[in-house]
Amino acid sequence: MKHVLSIAGTDPSGGAGAAADCKTFCAHGCFALNVITAVVSQNTQGVRGYMNVTPELIASQIDAVFEDINVDAVKIGMVSVPATIGVIADKLKQYKPPVVVLDPVMVATSGQRLLVPEAEQTLRDILLPLADVLTPNLPEAEVLTRRPIRSFADMEAAARRIFDMGAKAVLVKGGHRMEDATDILYDGRGFHYFKGKRVESNSTHGTGCSLSSAIAANLANGMSLSEAVGAAKKYVFEGIYHAELIGKGHGPIHHFYQLYKRAGLE
Numbered sequence: 001m002k003h004v005l006s007i008a009g010t011d012p013s014g015g016a017g018a019a020a021d022c023k024t025f026c027a028h029g030c031f032a033l034n035v036i037t038a039v040v041s042q043n044t045q046g047v048r049g050y051m052n053v054t055p056e057l058i059a060s061q062i063d064a065v066f067e068d069i070n071v072d073a074v075k076i077g078m079v080s081v082p083a084t085i086g087v088i089a090d091k092l093k094q095y096k097p098p099v100v101v102l103d104p105v106m107v108a109t110s111g112q113r114l115l116v117p118e119a120e121q122t123l124r125d126i127l128l129p130l131a132d133v134l135t136p137n138l139p140e141a142e143v144l145t146r147r148p149i150r151s152f153a154d155m156e157a158a159a160r161r162i163f164d165m166g167a168k169a170v171l172v173k174g175g176h177r178m179e180d181a182t183d184i185l186y187d188g189r190g191f192h193y194f195k196g197k198r199v200e201s202n203s204t205h206g207t208g209c210s211l212s213s214a215i216a217a218n219l220a221n222g223m224s225l226s227e228a229v230g231a232a233k234k235y236v237f238e239g240i241y242h243a244e245l246i247g248k249g250h251g252p253i254h255h256f257y258q259l260y261k262r263a264g265l266e
Ligand SMILES: Nc1ncnc2c1ncn2[C@@H]1O[C@H](COP(=O)(O)OP(=O)(O)O)[C@@H](O)[C@H]1O
Pocket: 136, 137, 138, 173, 174, 175, 176, 181, 182, 183, 196, 197, 198, 199, 200, 201, 204, 206, 207, 208, 209, 211, 233, 236, 237, 240
């Protein structure tokens, strides 16, 4: 069994952050490890507040994992402030995990910021070059490139620019498009379109967390990058499509649809 580590913030309502990451790893047959960067008070309706874990305690959590367990892949989510980004970058350089998937989380679906504006530059300069795959949504890709994105051509141009900033591959996600939910991958050689129908649904809390975690798990399990992204997109689509309505706002996706189906628990 592969061991996959999430470095992320929490969600007590279970839909996003560390909870989504761990459920996704388990659904992919991986052993889930997690380091917490921030304790977030949130639910399906929004973020109420959060407290950042100190850089010392983040470093200590990362050491506790790597000194004890072999890590096959790392997924990074909410990193809030420059000090958090600095310590994660130092530890990635120290332990050199074979796969790093970075979801540059900036703003929650409900609109609250999860990354302070002054950390955007630090994320771009220090963490982005350590990523094997970076998975920005459209607003995040706009912040990283400082350019508006409206068309597939704009998504391709953004992916190329972010690749030039040092990420080894970039998946610009289309969940925020007005039309379909097509994502575009650029690996420095060419563009790969992951066409996707949009599901009209409120169950989209944690889709980005789950997608990046599924990519990390699929890579740990030995898939190529395009296979990993294709399978992760299918996982999130099925999760939205078969989601149970939980909470009063934007609910979580279904993480175990295939498993429940096989067990007759649908
Ligand atoms: N309503 C939807 N129907 C189908 N796929 C979606 C929908 N919303 C998001 N996705 C997919 O979920 C993944 C996460 O996308 P996105 O919502 O853009 O990220 P984030 O959660 O970071 O804002 C992408 O693969 C995207 O295409």
